Amino acid sequence: MSAHDNHPEGVAHHFESASQQFDSGKLGIWTFLLTEVLFFSALFVAYTMYRNNYPEVFQFASQYLDTNLGALNTLVLLLSSFTIAWGVRNAMLGETKKLTINLIITLVCAAGFMMIKAEEYGHKFHEGTLWGGHEHSIFKLDANDVDPHMAEHSLAFNNPDGEFTAAVKDLDPEFRQKLGIFFGIYFCLTGLHGIHVLIGMILLSWLLIRNLRGEFGPKNFAAVDFIALYWHLVDLIWIFLFPLLYLIS
Amino acid sequence: MAPTTNTLDRTNYLNATKGFMSWFWTIDHKRLGLMYLWSVITCFILGGFFAMKIRLSLMPGAVDFATQTAEQMNAYNNAFTVHGAVMIFLVIIPSIPAALGNFVVPMMLGAKDVAFPRLNRFSYHLWLIGALLFVATLIIGNLDTGWTFYPPYSTGHTDPSVITAVLAAFILGFSSIFTGLNFIVTIHKMRPPEMTWFKMPLFLWAIYATAVIQVLATPVIGISLLLILVEKTMQIGIFTPELGGDPVFFQHLFWFYSHPAVYIMVLPGMGIMSELFATFSRKPIFGYRSIAMSSIAIAIFSFIVWGHHMFISGQSQLMSVIFSALTFSVAVPSAIKVFNWISTMYKGSISFTTPMLYGMSIIWLFGIGGLTGLFLATLGTDIVFHDTYFIVAHFHYVMVGSALFGFIGGIHYWWPKMYGKVVDGPLAKLGCLLSFVGFNMTFLPQFVGGSKGMPRRYAAYGSEQGFDDWNYWSTMGAMVLCAGLFIALFALLRSFFVKGTLAPANPWGGVTLEWQSPSPPPEHNFEIAPPVVGDPYDMSLVEYVSEEEGFLPVNPRSDDPCVADVKPEEA
Incomplete structure (x- = not known):
């Protein structure tokens, strides 16, 4: 047990050195991010398959998504990626106060993203632009199956003043049904992404608490580094989602 | 004179600390490995119970074809669903990687633990939650979708227990991902400097290839099962034909994971085989590099053959032809391994210990399972054999014959390391022999019945259909197999009560570091x-x-x- 007496400080018992510990963590988090990409992959494949089969449906459906809010959310997340990357630098240099500020900005951005997303979701529930199986969806195979209340007030369903290119009630039934599939994919993709943002917020708060306790510094910044990588991935997935869903033309 | 270090009162990982929490909250990979081991064995008994229920209800005369009731059919559907799901998600997938892998991998590397011991504990706790949810499913409902959870069976008006079942499988999937991730990092970063990649024991190569599959494929089943859950609870529409969705799409996603999962099950068993054949032939393993590389080749091929599960599901003929051709390619690395094991035995000094007997059984069982796979990869014959007992027999030969026998062989091989007791007596050998005979008796008749057109997933068959003899022998074989496995378990348990000194550090003569x-x-x-x-x-x-x-x-x-x-x- 002589190896134990001179074991380096801050290194877990089963590692020989700090660099071995850090490299293991780095490989671990990258492998985890790989699994995250694959976790989303099935939904991207679903998107690709249905879009390939029904390109006109996807083009039509995209007009119900608010491009301005989507673009704003993209900017918000890009800013948060910048601040968390800066935060990693702060941690490496031991700039505790700057790290606190950057973590707070990142958290505020994340919360802002979720609020904008909630606004978008709320609008869709109000309009009935939902997946076909939802009781308030306006994308039923038979237009008479649409909830009467929805049929009355949904703009998309009735197309008043030509705000949309066509009224959903006048669409071909099959086409209308496939619009429901688009929104199924939309809610699954953005919902799963939203869950990842929420998890990210929990992790960022945890970093903030630890930083306020003064735990991070040039010798101990691995946690900030790894969670920042996770946050970049969450950001990156949105970078793909925004054009795929909002910018179809 | 026995060395002083080998007396019973020497402090070891089993007796170093005591109490429930010292096990439940441990981060020691050895204790976690043992907890996985006993949890898996418990689930194996549960899955085995349902296997016996299936076989007994298929015994000629048990359920009459003409007068069978809806309850009988439901009970049968429930039994094969639970049997399949428990055996796959709770037994075979965690068996070797999580139970034996956890125990052996760090020791083979000469390391003190896996790279992330707390993540390892988290994996086990996730597994436990998944397993308990699954057992809850059994209690609350009548799951009858088959272990594959195909929509629209699983998403339509079926029993709500499909929700807990799918959630359980989802959680178990994450446990499997974290275990795989842990092993990848451990093997990359914890090797001693002198142990280069090509000086690694082949079990580590097999576990590494398995971990790569676990990490790459399991997230896909995770999201697919989550989509089933969303489809079932909220009718999201992606898989539901009534809402414009495509149920075959689920089959693609499902088999994209579940075909590689076959290699999650069988590759670690092959890794154990390589250790057994070298140690018990007292010869260097024949073709070290080709065995190591064939593990990697199998891991790669496993991702590009999933379409062979869907030859009759409505995929294009061109795709079926491509998938069929790719499927044949898996035979090459599999055969390389078998030939190398046999060559290792050639002119070796073979000792017929219990682990070696399991290893030699696998040569036969995997041989039969692998060769019958070629009939199923061939488009023309697969159309005939699809959904018959031929396929049931084929995958049992691969999954039980190779993966599970490998697991049991591995338990016997590392039992002295785990508990300091060598289990190699006549009783253990009898258990192996009966299991081997019983297994063949159960599943060889199914090949014959299946090739005569006996469809799977039927609760009963009429006598005039001519399957009675095959069903009779199959059920008899299942009883022999059951007896064999219980004798093997009894032999292992009995070793706890044998008094005396602990086993030597190296009872079998293995050269790997553990x-x-x-x-x-x-x-x-x-x-x-x-x-x-x-x-x-x-x-x-x-x-x-x-x-x-x-x-x-x-x-x-x-x-x-x-x-x-x-x-x-x-x-």
Whole structure:
């Protein structure tokens, strides 16, 4: 047990050195991010398959998504990626106060993203632009199956003043049904992404608490580094989602 | 004279700390491995119970074809669903990687633990939650979708227990991902500097290839099951034909995971085989590099053959032809392994120990399972055999015959390391023999019945259909298999009550690093760290020492307390 007496400080018992510990963590988090990409992959494949089969449906459906809010959310997340990357630098240099500020900005951005997303979701529930199986969806195979209340007030369903290119009630039934599939994919993709943002917020708060306790510094910044990588991935997935869903033309 | 380090009161990982929490909240990979082991064995008994329920209800005369009731059919559907799901998600997938892998991988690397011990504990707790949810499913409902959860069966008006079942499988999937991730990092980062990739024991190669599949494929089943959950609870529409969705799309996603999952099950078993054949033939493994590379090749091929599960599901003929051709390619690395194991035995000094008997059984079982797979890869014959008992027999030969026998062989091989007891008596050998005979008796008739057109997933068959004899022998075989497995378990359990000194550090003569540690190992695996790294299959590095009743290194280190007592000056 002589190896134990001179074991380096801050290194877990089963590692020989700090660099071995850090490299293991780095490989671990990258492998985890790989699994995250694959976790989303099935939904991207679903998107690709249905879009390939029904390109006109996807083009039509995209007009119900608010491009301005989507673009704003993209900017918000890009800013948060910048601040968390800066935060990693702060941690490496031991700039505790700057790290606190950057973590707070990142958290505020994340919360802002979720609020904008909630606004978008709320609008869709109000309009009935939902997946076909939802009781308030306006994308039923038979237009008479649409909830009467929805049929009355949904703009998309009735197309008043030509705000949309066509009224959903006048669409071909099959086409209308496939619009429901688009929104199924939309809610699954953005919902799963939203869950990842929420998890990210929990992790960022945890970093903030630890930083306020003064735990991070040039010798101990691995946690900030790894969670920042996770946050970049969450950001990156949105970078793909925004054009795929909002910018179809 | 027995060495002083091998008495019962020596402090080891089993008796170092006591109490429930010292096990439940441990981060020691060895204790976690043992907890997985016993949890898996418990689930195996549960899954086995449903297997027997299936076989007994298929016994000619048990359920009458003409007058069978809806309850009988439901009970049958429930039994095969639970049997399949428990055996796959709760038994075979965690068996070797999580139970034996956890115990053995760090020791083979000469390391103190896996790279992320707390993540390892989290994996086990996730597994436990998944397993409990699954058991809850059994209690609350009547799951009858088959283990594949195909929509629209699973998403339509079926029993709500599909929700808990899918959630359980989702959680179990994450447990499997974290275990795989842990092993990838452990094998990359925890190897001693002298152990280059091509000096790694082949079990590590197999576990590494398995971990890669676990990490790459399991997230896909995770999201697919989550989509089933969303589809079932909220009718999202992606898989539901009534809402414009495509149920075959789920089959693609499902088999994209579940075909590689077959190799999650069988690759670690093959890794154990390589250890067994080298150790018990007292010869260096034949074709080390080709076995190592064939593990990687199998991991790669496993991702591009999933379409062979869907030859009759409505995929394009061109795709079926491509998938069929790719499927044949898997036969090549599989055959390379089998030929290498047989070549390892050639002119070897073979000892017929219990683990070796399991290893030799697998040569036959995997041979039959693998070769019948070729009939199923062939488009013309698959159309005939699809959804018959031929396919049932085929995948049982691969999954039980190779993966599970490998698991049991591995348990016997590492049992001395785990508990300090060698289980190699007539009873253990009888268990292996009965299991082998019973297994063949159960599943060979199914090949015949299936090739005569006996469809699977039927609760009963009419006598005039001519399957009675095959069903009769199959059920009889299942009883023999059941008896064999219980005898094997009894032989293992009995060793706890055998008094006396603990097993030697190296009872079998293995050269991999775990045998340099006493049996059972101390808390941090090795009394002198790091252990000596040599060629893992150079049998001249150890020799049998009769006073020790086991093997010792030929050139012992002067500071090795295990050796110092026995051979003080010979080095």
